[in-house]
Structures are given as structure tokens and as C-alpha cells.
Amino acid sequence: MKNASPSASDLSAKIADALRQEIISGVLLSDDRLPSEADLCEKFDVSRSTVREALKRLAAQNLIRTQRGHTGGAFVNKLTFDAAVTQHISTSTLLLSMNAVSFETACEARFTLERACAGLACARRERETFDLMKAEVDRQSDPALSDEAFCASDVAFHRAFVDAADNPVLSYQLAGAVEAMQPLMNMITFPARDRARIVALHIGMANALKARDADEVTALLHELETYTLELADTYRARRAGT
Amino acid sequence: MKNASPSASDLSAKIADALRQEIISGVLLSDDRLPSEADLCEKFDVSRSTVREALKRLAAQNLIRTQRGHTGGAFVNKLTFDAAVTQHISTSTLLLSMNAVSFETACEARFTLERACAGLACARRERETFDLMKAEVDRQSDPALSDEAFCASDVAFHRAFVDAADNPVLSYQLAGAVEAMQPLMNMITFPARDRARIVALHIGMANALKARDADEVTALLHELETYTLELADTYRARRAGT
């Protein structure tokens, strides 16, 4: 049997794991300074290159940042919501693109999760989110908008809706589901008639949210899901026919 | 103004970004081989150490794997669902632990998302998932179980429920929400009486799922959320009183 550990003979991976564990377990706290590269060389009895490769691994995972100079070194990063969202979106997007997840599956997951926010969003929505959504709807109504920009605005609209639930953890989780769909949506073209339909549903959602009518929001999200699937089907049919 | 780009003078970060872009954009596909380190040295006009640090960054993000030997090199990794779930859980857990997210907020997000799965889970549940959930319930009924093992089984139970929805994207997104709560739950102690209540709710959920009664599942998840919050309150009160 092959060695299960991926770091059988990869010192930098082992060292990175050891340091990572100290960060995750809380031995090292945010903004704590790691030992200098020279110290780590001694501690792990390896060369500086190896230590540096380990540190670069942690830096790539956004766990540490480095600073040069007399008071420099490697410091534990505090993971911000923004950074986590960015990471989550990147992973989600890659996952969808690399695994040939069917449009239906991704769509179902995304709208299922989004509908879950309806209750909280209606209960807590503020004036500002409503304005934000309206602004995106206005942007979407511009016929000069490219398909890609239309999709981007669509994402912004839905994220504003999710944010209305006023739960950062929820927003973080949902961001991955909503944003990861964008590359898939970008493959579809949106003629004026289709856009009009989508914009109408968006307006309906915004108004239902304003009226705090969660059932209506849910229903409209269902319609939007159905319609999105229709569009994808149409696109596929057109592509097959050509 | 300070340079916005974090890689002002960090060649390995720049090179990693360049290669990452090629992977994400699809120029390099799964299992494609990257140029050898020597080739990359030439291409980017840097030393081997710098190239290696860049490659280690990509390896840390699970984007590539490396292999020694004649036919070795760095190869683009296919991101599996398992790897993505692991990453997602790790990020989510760190986010909750580093940002002092209130128990209430995390709990609300988790149960809101979990309830979203009720409909699909009831529609699609198979015999196996039901058995899996029952098995976890049995484990939870063992009084000898440690609090930590009880929590772990709780997580397994809920993940089985989510998996019943039979949508891998949904499972992936939910895993982060459910697993990230575990460290928070681990801080609570579960006396026998509390466990009995939880187990009862779990049994109810399993049965409702078997009966494909989504409303009942949703109601029980609501109860579970309320009860979990109560437990956390009790824990806090006891801690404050001591």
C-alpha cells in the first residue's frame, strides 16, 4: 500500500502542516509573530529554502503575511469575512468548472439555498438593500449592457438579497453558491425578451421583499429557477441544432 | 498611497498568480503538466528558488501536485468534491473561530441552510441514508459516549440528512455550515437529559424523512435550533455563575 500521507518526503509540506496546526488550534493567535526563518531552520533542522517553501504555502492559504526589515517576520493573518468569501468563491467556481457539474444540479443548489434566505431577508431587510437591488434592476434594464455585465449585475442583485438577511455567515456561505454559477450563466446569451422577463421577476422580488412577503419572494425564486433552466435548455437546443 | 497589489516585490507570488490564472481560466487542464522548474526559470527569468516558492504556493492551494523523476513534474490537479469540502470546512471553521461570530448567528445560518434541504431530502431520500441516520442515533444513545464524540456523531447525522437531498453541490455548501459549528458545540457539555432530548428530535427527523414529511422535518429542525440556543444560554449562565 502506498503511503497515505502526501508528505512522505516533502519536508516543506510537513513543516507547513505543523505551523498550520499551531495557527488553527489557536496556539498562535492573530497577529502573532512566527519565529524568524533562521529560528525555524534550527527548530526543524532544515535549510532556509525548505522553511521558506513552507512559509509560502501558508501565505498561499492566507494564513500568514510576511514583512521585511528589522521588525519584520511572518505574522498570523486574521481571516476576514471578505477574504473567506473570496476563497470560497474561488473554490466553488473551480469545483463547478472542473467537475462538469450539470447546470441543473448547480442551479438547484443555488436557488434552494437562496430561497432559504427569504424568511430572514423579509424580516430584516433595510431600506438600503432595497435601494441596492433597485439600482441593479435599473442597470439590467439598459439594453446596451453586455451579456457578461448583465450576469454580473444579476449576481450583485442576488447577493444584495442574501445580504438583506443580515447574517454574515449566511452571506458567506451563499456567496459561493451564487457566484460560482456566473461562469455557467455567462455561456448563455440573453436576448432582450429574456432579459425583460428576468428583470420583471427581479422587480417582483424587490417589491415582495419591501412588502416583507416571504412567500411571494419564494414563489418568484421558484419561477426564476424554472426560467433559468428553460433558458439553459434553449441554449443547449440552439447549440445542438447549429 | 501604498501599492494596492500585495505582490509589489514578491516575484514568487506574481509567478504563482500567473500560473494560477492559466489553471483557473482553463489554459491548463486537469493533469496537464506544467513546464519544468528549469523551464519556468527561463520563462520568468528568475532563479529556481523563486519558481519553487511559486509552485509550493499552488500546491498549498491544491491546484497542482508534483512528482519526481524522469517523467515527473508539476501537474494540474483535478479538484475533487472531497478536497473542496475539506477546504471549505477548514476555511469556515477558521472564520468562525477568528471572528468571534456569535453562537446565535452561526446557529441561525446553519439551521436556515439545513432546513432548505428538507424538501429535496424528503423527495429523494433512499433507504441507505435513513439507515445511516439511525446508526448515528444509536451511537448517540450510548451514555458512555464522550461529549466530543456525541458532537461528531451529531455532525455525521446532519450531514447524512443533507446528503439525502442528493445534490453534491448542496452537500458541499452545507458541509461548511454544519461542520464549522462543531468547535462551538464542543464547548458545551451535554448531560444525559439534554442528550435524550436531542436524540428524540433526531429520531423524529429520521422518521419524518422516511415518511417524506418535509413540513415535519422543518418543524423539528426549528425545534432543534431553539433547543440548541437554549443549551448555549444555559452553558453561558452556568459559566457566568461559577
Next chain:
DNA sequence: GTTTTTCATTTGTCAGACAATTGAAAAACT
């Protein structure tokens, strides 16, 4: 035709050097 040996390629690790950065300490100057 099969087995063994050799070998070139590639990553993993080490050692030592110098540049760039940066804040603290020391020195010089009011």
C-alpha cells in the same frame, strides 16, 4: 524476447552569498 543495467531528467534539499527593507539605537546637532 526477457531481464538487467545504465542513464538522463526532474524534483527535493542544502549551503552560502548579497540585496532590499525597516525600525531601533546611536550620534550629532541644536
Next chain:
DNA sequence: AGTTTTTCAATTGTCTGACAAATGAAAAAC
């Protein structure tokens, strides 16, 4: 004493060159 300037030591960033280890392909031996 207080302020400014200079020096300096610590630290990361990069480069060079070397050798070890792994690995499959090619060559050689059988």
C-alpha cells in the same frame, strides 16, 4: 534636554551552485 540625522542590526527576498533521490525510458546483457 530635545530634535534630527546617521548608523546599524535583523529579517525577508533573490540568486547561484551543488548534490541527493526518484523514476521511467533506453540501452545492454542474457
